[in-house]
Amino acid sequence: MSDDDAVVDVRDVHYAIGGHAVFAGLNVRMRRGAITAVMGPSGTGKTTLLRLIMGQSVAQRGVVRVFGADVARLPRPELYRLRQRVGLLFQNGALLTDLSVFENVAFPLREHADLPEPVLRDLVLMKLQAVGLRGAAELMPSELSGGMARRVALARAIVMDPEVLIYDEPFVGLDPISMGVIVRLIQSLNRLLGITSIVVSHDVREISAMAHYSYLLSEGKVVAEGSPAELNREQKDVVRQFMSGTPDGPVPFHYPAPDYFEQLLQPAGS
Amino acid sequence: MALDALAKLGSVALFLIRVLGQCIPALARPRLVIAQIYNAGARSLVIIMLCGLFVGMVLGLQGYQLLERFGSESALGVVAALGLIKELGPVLTALLFAGRAGTSLCSEIGLMGATDQLAAMEMMAVDPVRHVVAPRFLGGFIAVPLLTAIFNCVGIYGAQLVGVTMMGIQPGTFWSQVQGAVGLRDVNEGVIKSLVFGTACSLLAVYEGYHAEPTAAGVGLATTRTVVTSAVLVLLLDYVLTAAFL
Numbered sequence: 001m002s003d004d005d006a007v008v009d010v011r012d013v014h015y016a017i018g019g020h021a022v023f024a025g026l027n028v029r030m031r032r033g034a035i036t037a038v039m040g041p042s043g044t045g046k047t048t049l050l051r052l053i054m055g056q057s058v059a060q061r062g063v064v065r066v067f068g069a070d071v072a073r074l075p076r077p078e079l080y081r082l083r084q085r086v087g088l089l090f091q092n093g094a095l096l097t098d099l100s101v102f103e104n105v106a107f108p109l110r111e112h113a114d115l116p117e118p119v120l121r122d123l124v125l126m127k128l129q130a131v132g133l134r135g136a137a138e139l140m141p142s143e144l145s146g147g148m149a150r151r152v153a154l155a156r157a158i159v160m161d162p163e164v165l166i167y168d169e170p171f172v173g174l175d176p177i178s179m180g181v182i183v184r185l186i187q188s189l190n191r192l193l194g195i196t197s198i199v200v201s202h203d204v205r206e207i208s209a210m211a212h213y214s215y216l217l218s219e220g221k222v223v224a225e226g227s228p229a230e231l232n233r234e235q236k237d238v239v240r241q242f243m244s245g246t247p248d249g250p251v252p253f254h255y256p257a258p259d260y261f262e263q264l265l266q267p268a269g270s
Numbered sequence: 271m272a273l274d275a276l277a278k279l280g281s282v283a284l285f286l287i288r289v290l291g292q293c294i295p296a297l298a299r300p301r302l303v304i305a306q307i308y309n310a311g312a313r314s315l316v317i318i319m320l321c322g323l324f325v326g327m328v329l330g331l332q333g334y335q336l337l338e339r340f341g342s343e344s345a346l347g348v349v350a351a352l353g354l355i356k357e358l359g360p361v362l363t364a365l366l367f368a369g370r371a372g373t374s375l376c377s378e379i380g381l382m383g384a385t386d387q388l389a390a391m392e393m394m395a396v397d398p399v400r401h402v403v404a405p406r407f408l409g410g411f412i413a414v415p416l417l418t419a420i421f422n423c424v425g426i427y428g429a430q431l432v433g434v435t436m437m438g439i440q441p442g443t444f445w446s447q448v449q450g451a452v453g454l455r456d457v458n459e460g461v462i463k464s465l466v467f468g469t470a471c472s473l474l475a476v477y478e479g480y481h482a483e484p485t486a487a488g489v490g491l492a493t494t495r496t497v498v499t500s501a502v503l504v505l506l507l508d509y510v511l512t513a514a515f516l
Contacts, residue, residue, distance in 0.1 A: 054393055080395035094390035097382075108394045111401075156394075 306409025326428025350429030379479030414468025
């Protein structure tokens with residue numbers, strides 16, 4: 001991958017929270033026009049990586065470049081201009097609870113584009129139609145299910161026609177129909193509009209079906225990368241364990257604890 | 271401890287500068303500010319008017335009892351009007367505002383933070399200080415002096431209700447005493463106090479909400495801190511301003 005090809009370029013990033021190292025020399029690149037997946041067990045810093053890419057957090061060492069600009073050094077107005085080119089789908093949707101579904105989707109347009117009301121209305125309805133919620137335009141976020149809220153948030157993320165779309169765990173808590181729709185939507189947004197997509201997820205099956213390139217993170221570093229087929233052929237234990245979803249392997253399922261039987265035999269309160 | 275307090279003071283001051291910087295852009299969207307004046311002001315009207323009425327009535331009773339000892343009960347209007355305009359109106363309105371609207375502002379912003387709504391705005395390149403904080407701050411800043419004026423009017427009416435209707439003071443005497451004793455300087459003192467208190471209470475509410483830990487307990491704690499700090503600060507500022515106006 002050439003440097004010019006990379007929309008997001010994360011180089012040798014070190015990041016620690018409260019003395020705990022989340023990343024220790026992370027290197028990741030997201031190619032223009034591709035769907036790149038970032039996978040890894042819970043707690044490997046996938047969401048932290050998104051925060052670094054969006055300039056919400058700053059790495060202690062290393063560089064995060066988006067569209068060639070070092071996001072940590074951008075002044076706020078320029079960072080905001082960059083964010084207008086990037087859509088982010090939050091894990092929980094993060095809809096504005098005092099606005100209706102329609103107004104939530106219209107929000108970025110009202111803030112950044114001076115559009116006549118009929119044009120704005122048509123744009124919002126088109127995006128809501130794409131996620132199948134045109135009929136829910138007048139509902140409030142409190143009246144939506146978790147899956148519906150995520151789909152509204154996706155409509156809001158694409159309403160400004162961003163060049164890059166970042167999805168933070170887009171499949172969590174979705175029913176099979178909604179999940180299928182979202183997978184197809186991510187693919188069609190990527191194929192038809194050429195939107196660069198970054199998907200953070202641990203749904204191996206869905207990711208394998210759509211990602212062009214995947215990174216597998218573990219313990220603050222990339223432990224494997226390549227196309228889904230390449231990852232499936234990878235022989236490293238950590239990759240095999242993650243791809244097949246088994247509890248035994250280098251990634252411990254249990255949080256560090258004293259011996260199970262010893263603890264059960266100890267009197268309560270000791 | 272002292273260093274922590276100093277650091278917090280500095281943090282509040284920096285936040286005030288940031289909020290003030292966003293007030294003019296926020297005023298460019300008057301719809302948001304008007305909605306907040308309605309939320310913080312109009313929705314506090316019932317409690318403000320009710321409390322104003324009872325405070326005025328108590329002032330009427332106590333004032334009448336006291337003045338009667340010196341045979342000067344006709345001066346009840348002066349005592350009630352000056353007491354309300356210069357002191358009780360601004361202070362009690364600010365305390366009621368902190369309890370009724372300050373808590374609501376703080377918890378609303380705190381919950382927006384806890385549910386990633388503020389982060390979502392940041393990611394959509396919308397400054398949450400401009401869109402969420404500044405309109406709420408302005409709403410409180412504008413609402414408190416208006417609420418104070420209403421509190422004062424209802425309070426004086428309450429004192430008149432007791433003095434004239436119950437105790438038999440001549441209405442003409444009551445109102446002419448009020449008109450004669452209350453000068454522009456007294457009104458100015460009340461207005462300045464209510465502006466300062468409105469700024470302090472609104473700032474503390476939005477500051478605590480914006481910096482609340484994004485958990486249920488964190489938002490609860492921030493709401494409690496808003497009321498306690500507002501109450502102490504209002505009384506402290508009241509002393510400073512009263513001394514300055516002497």
